[in-house]
Amino acid sequence: MSKYLDLSVLEIHRLYQEKKLTPKVLLEEVFERIEKRKSLNCFITLNKEEAMKEALRLENEEVGGILWGIPIALKDNIVTKDLRTTCASKMLENFIPIYDATVVQKIKDEGLLIVGKVNMDEFAMGSTSETSYFKAPKNPWNEEYITGGSSGGSAACVAARITPLALGSDTGGSIRQPASYTGLVGMKPTYGRVSRYGLVAFASSLDQIGPMTRNVFENAALLNVIAGRDEKDLTSAVQEKEDFTRLIGKDIHTLKIGIPSYWISDVVTQEVKEVFNHVIELLKEEGNQVEIVDISYLEQAVPLYQIIAMAEASSNLARFDGIRYGYRTLEAENVDMLYEKTRSEGFGEEVKRRIMVGSSLLSSEKAKIYYDKALSIRKDMRKSFLDCFSQYDLLLAPTTTSAAYKLGTSLSDPLKSFMDDVLVIPVNMAGLPSLNLPAGFNQDHLPIGIQIIAAPFEEAKIYQLASFLEKKLNLDLEGGHIDE
Amino acid sequence: MSKYEATIGIEVHAEIKSQSKIFSNAQNSYGKMANSSCTVVDLGYPGALPTINQEVIYQGIRACHLLHSTITEKMHFDRKNYFYPDNPKNYQITQNRTPIGRGGYLQIKINNEVKKIELEEMHLEEDTCKSVHKGRMSLLDFNRAGVPLIEIVTKPCMHSKEEAVLYLEKLRETLFYGDISDCKIEEGSMRCEANVSIKEVGAKTLGVKCEIKNIGSIRNVGIAIEKEIQRQIELLENHETIKEQTRRFDDKLEDTVLMRYKETGNDYRYFPEPDIPFVVLTDEMIDHALSSLQLTPDERREIYKSKGIQEINIEKLIANRTLSDYLNTYLDTELDFVIASNLLLGDILSYLHKNFIQLEQTKLTKEKFLDLVLKIKNGDLSNKNVKDILEDVLSTDASVSEIMQQKNIQNIKDSSVVIDIIQKVVTENPESVKDYQEGKDRAVKYLMGQVMKEAKGSINPKLASELLLEFLKNTSN
Amino acid sequence: MEKLSVEEVKHIAHLARIFLTDEEIEKYRVSLAKLFEMIDEIHQIKGYDEEIMICPWQSDSSLREDKVGKMLTEEEVLKNAPCKNGRFIEVPVMLNE
Structure with a gap:
């Protein structure tokens, strides 16, 4: 049996150019692996027929860019025309979008093959992917464990080496945290770097789509495809086009790296500290300067995030009412019942809880003392980060407080999903780019990651350090792939 | 209350x-x-x-x-x-x-x-x-x-x-x-x-x-x-x-x-x-937005007032934006706004209503309108003349003068020509002249009608009546 | 920790237009209270700059030119609507207006 999927994207690209491989053959291998790893519960909807058609179409085309003909999985909150998009919710169980998200358009234009839509927490609300209406995906490294979330299906899919690439979305760590739990490279780009048009909104001012991949280079290559100003998204930034791979491979010896003190405090477990300290030692050995820094409001980041995320979510999810699309109750005798029953039956428990909290936080006079206050402090927090970047090239921190834990652990605790994200949330609050890099393992041989954070629009710098560390650490990250 | x-x-x-x-x-x-x-x-x-x-x-x-x-x-x-x-x-x-x-x-x-x-x-x-x-x-x-x-x-x-x-x-x-x-x-x-x-x-x-x-x-x-x-x-x-x-x-x-x-x-x-x-x-952005603003109603009112238009006509113009906009295209010309507004709100508007059309659908060019108003002002066209020629002015490409020629409307402004006509009418109507001399006002009106008839309406009535009265005065002395 | 009252939960659920069974109300009395307790930690934060940040990135607010673009077909408009009637999407009669 062929194992082209174990090759790097660059190697596959070379085979395409030399006409030794066709997209169709590669795609067939993807669907074989999907079948073989069904127990992971990665996919909600497969796009087999269309992907095959596209692969055959590509065979009559010149080989394009590096990612031409490369299979990709999309988180199921990114809308795809004529391909079911559920947000892992009963509410959208039968929803067939009538348009493509901007990132989907870009991916199609570049000749990537969309294999299917992958599992996630319902409407991206959760940190284990267990709130999915379609049941949780499993961690390919050990199927008793969580993948993390909310982009758990994207993580599982790439970690199991089913597709080389996946897109996730990150509102409060939803790319980096599952990447950390499954040994992947996951980037949350600067807010505004990637268009949100067609990403089903959870919290508009925090959401960002990003790449999840096996290695650093492939991550940068995928960001190259999806980044850019979009006329359809007023929050997308006007930036000159750049090649995010351009600094990869350049050595690093004179960087000034900051480590926010709170992020190495007792909130982090010993297993994570060990991995993290090893990385610090390595950087120092190479001549880089590493210092502890202070960033304001990191301790209160979670409640501040909760206010903004849930308030925005309560409004963003108001549109799911059973009128224009989506689930509609059978008991819609009047308008009030149409709303209350549809939303009661269509949303899961976690989503309902967050919508209710958000609605309450905005009601009557509360908006001022909660939402406005959170927006103001958020501004200060961002400023504190930016001040820090005037002295340091990059910030470094653990991504998660521990390695992945067993499925079912967190379900009864409404706060657990937020506390899991305590280290990743501040980055969304400040709108910064941050990447999870696999950095080691715990005793159970589960991956542990670190995050590299940069000033706005400095993703290339992150990739430079990440690729440097990737090479130095030289980890075997194939643990999620069952090799027969 | x-x-x-x-x-x-x-x-x-x-x-x-x-x-x-x-x-x-x-x-x-x-x-x-x-x-x-x-x-x-x-x-x-x-x-x-x-x-x-x-x-x-x-x-x-x-x-x-x-x-x-x-x-x-x-x-x-x-x-x-x-x-x-x-x-x-x-x-x-x-x-x-x-x-x-x-x-x-x-x-x-x-x-x-x-x-x-x-x-x-x-x-x-x-x-x-x-x-x-x-x-x-x-x-x-x-x-x-x-x-x-x-x-x-x-x-x-x-x-x-x-x-x-x-x-x-x-x-x-x-x-x-x-x-x-x-x-x-x-x-x-x-x-x-x-x-x-x-x-x-x-x-x-x-x-x-x-x-x-x-x-x-x-x-x-x-x-x-x-x-x-x-x-x-x-x-x-x-x-x-x-x-x-x-x-x-x-x-x-x-x-x-x-x-x-x-x-x-x-x-x-x-x-x-x-x-x-x-x-x-x-x-x-503000400059750009404001650059396309036209005159406000109050600004128009001021201008029309300064041009001597009666209050009632001013309000009629404001209520009819198309006509007001049209009139404003003549602000930098020598147009007589009083005559022009009367013409627009009167004969022209009723023509438009009758035919269910808009002003811009007519053949009225800027030159024609200026010419028309000027001819009215100078006495080259009487009210009756205007009614006779308006349809042609608005529906054909012909100039005002051409239409006048076609309709045989001459601009009788030469006093001697007018006097000749008066002479003829007076000679043919001795009874009326007698009535006039006996102080019967009706006679003047009748004679005036005969003069206008003889001239086929193409005399300035003001000029004609002045000359007629003078003529009658002279003959009775 | 105090639980929320049944009335409080009902009020919040109504704001969000979510029907809750009595059983669910009981559950949310506890879990909502936990969340509110955590959120209330922000009251400890004092002395911050009150200017708000709406979104992290302030773009040069590029506005759209006033031009009509591609619009949806009738079929597309109605495609996902659970209840339709001719060219329209249907809802139970709206009484308020």
Whole structure:
């Protein structure tokens, strides 16, 4: 049996150019692996027929860019025309979008093959992917464990080496945290770097789509495809086009790296500290300067995030009412019942809880003392980060407080999903780019990651350090792939 | 109404004129087939995001300028959250904290005195979708969803229905002339709501206010306010309390009826719209917006007055924007505006009405119109001549002189030619001359008629009658 | 930790237009209270700059040119609507207006 999927994207690209491989053959291998790893519960909807058609179409085309003909999985909150998009919710169980998200358009234009839509927490609300209406995906490294979330299906899919690439979305760590739990490279780009048009909104001012991949280079290559100003998204930034791979491979010896003190405090477990300290030692050995820094409001980041995320979510999810699309109750005798029953039956428990909290936080006079206050402090927090970047090239921190834990652990605790994200949330609050890099393992041989954070629009710098560390650490990250 | 005093505030929603909608590039249309003018943004589809139509911002700037409001240079939008089937996202994008305009006023003339009607604020927002009721169901048409609106709110500063009506007429005129809105109340492109309360004269605090919605014409706003004031006075006189409520105007009853009592604290959960960053209105944008503004109605009134046009004609012109705009294209010419306005509002307007056409559909060129007015002024054309030639002037390419020639209308301005005609008429009508000498006025009229007949109408009647009288005087001496 | 009252939960659920069974109300009395307790930690934060940040990135607010673009077909508008009637999307009669 062929194992082209174990090759790097660059190697596959070379085979395409030399006409030794066709997209169709590669795609067939993807669907074989999907079948073989069904127990992971990665996919909600497969796009087999269309992907095959596209692969055959590509065979009559010149080989394009590096990612031409490369299979990709999309988180199921990114809308795809004529391909079911559920947000892992009963509410959208039968929803067939009538348009493509901007990132989907870009991916199609570049000749990537969309294999299917992958599992996630319902409407991206959760940190284990267990709130999915379609049941949780499993961690390919050990199927008793969580993948993390909310982009758990994207993580599982790439970690199991089913597709080389996946897109996730990150509102409060939803790319980096599952990447950390499954040994992947996951980037949350600067807010505004990637268009949100067609990403089903959870919290508009925090959401960002990003790449999840096996290695650093492939991550940068995928960001190259999806980044850019979009006329359809007023929050997308006007930036000159750049090649995010351009600094990869350049050595690093004179960087000034900051480590926010709170992020190495007792909130982090010993297993994570060990991995993290090893990385610090390595950087120092190479001549880089590493210092502890202070960033304001990191301790209160979670409640501040909760206010903004849930308030925005309560409004963003108001549109799911059973009128224009989506689930509609059978008991819609009047308008009030149409709303209350549809939303009661269509949303899961976690989503309902967050919508209710958000609605309450905005009601009557509360908006001022909660939402406005959170927006103001958020501004200060961002400023504190930016001040820090005037002295340091990059910030470094653990991504998660521990390695992945067993499925079912967190379900009864409404706060657990937020506390899991305590280290990743501040980055969304400040709108910064941050990447999870696999950095080691715990005793159970589960991956542990670190995050590299940069000033706005400095993703290339992150990739430079990440690729440097990737090479130095030289980890075997194939643990999620069952090799027969 | 001696014991009580009414306090009235008015809220107007006007649909802004533009090609596309405020937050999407669907067509801003009226009367199209249901659900044919919308995009995923207007349907509130998952993942869809708003963009901002720059023309709507410009229109807002123009409205601020015309209503003397202070422009908010750094503004944002807010979400107003409420569940209703005509509200596609179940939130409406509007402006709550940073309305595009604050303060401002419009001047009305009441009892020959000028009064300033003060404004609270004005803001931009999106319209809801339209619903049609059919039995136990309502049917939704999303064409109107996302049509740009400007909401203009006065302070509670009016005290009579007359003021309210004058304010609305002035506002409609201003927005219409600013090309900001069609202001067609019948089509719903201008919607009025009145807040009415009463208090005893001299009382310091305002009474409980009631809101009246769905008023289909400015006249009905007047009626609605009057009825509402009466209703409230009756309640107070009967020692009943007035409850805060929303009422609507019923056309058939010509009265207001209760819609609902005010819910305790309508909780709209306003918060800044995170999908739209701050919008900064630069001086450049403001200059650009204002550069296309035409003369306001009041500016036109001043100009027409200075050109000697009678007040009644001035108001007729303002009421007919096409004619006013047309007349204004002659502002830098030597045109006699009095004659021109008479001609436009008289013979030309009736020709247009008779033929169901617009002025620009006629063959009237600038040269022809100038020529026509000049010839009237110089006495080359009499009123009767004008009536005879107007149809040809408006419907053919021929010049005024050519038409006059075709119709054999000569410009008899030569006194000797006129005297010759008079001589002939006098000779042929000795009885009338005799009647004249006996002091019978009728004789002059008869002779004058004969002169005009002889000249086939092509003499300046003023000149003819002067010469006739002189001739008769001379012959009797 | 105090539980929320049944009325409080009902009020919040109504704001969010979510019907809750008595059993669910009991559950949310506890879990909502936990969340509110955590959120209330922000009351400890004092002395911050009150200017708000709406979104992290302030773009040069590029506005759209006023041009009509591609619109949806009738079929697309109605495609996902659970209840339709001719060219319209149907809902139970709206009483308020």
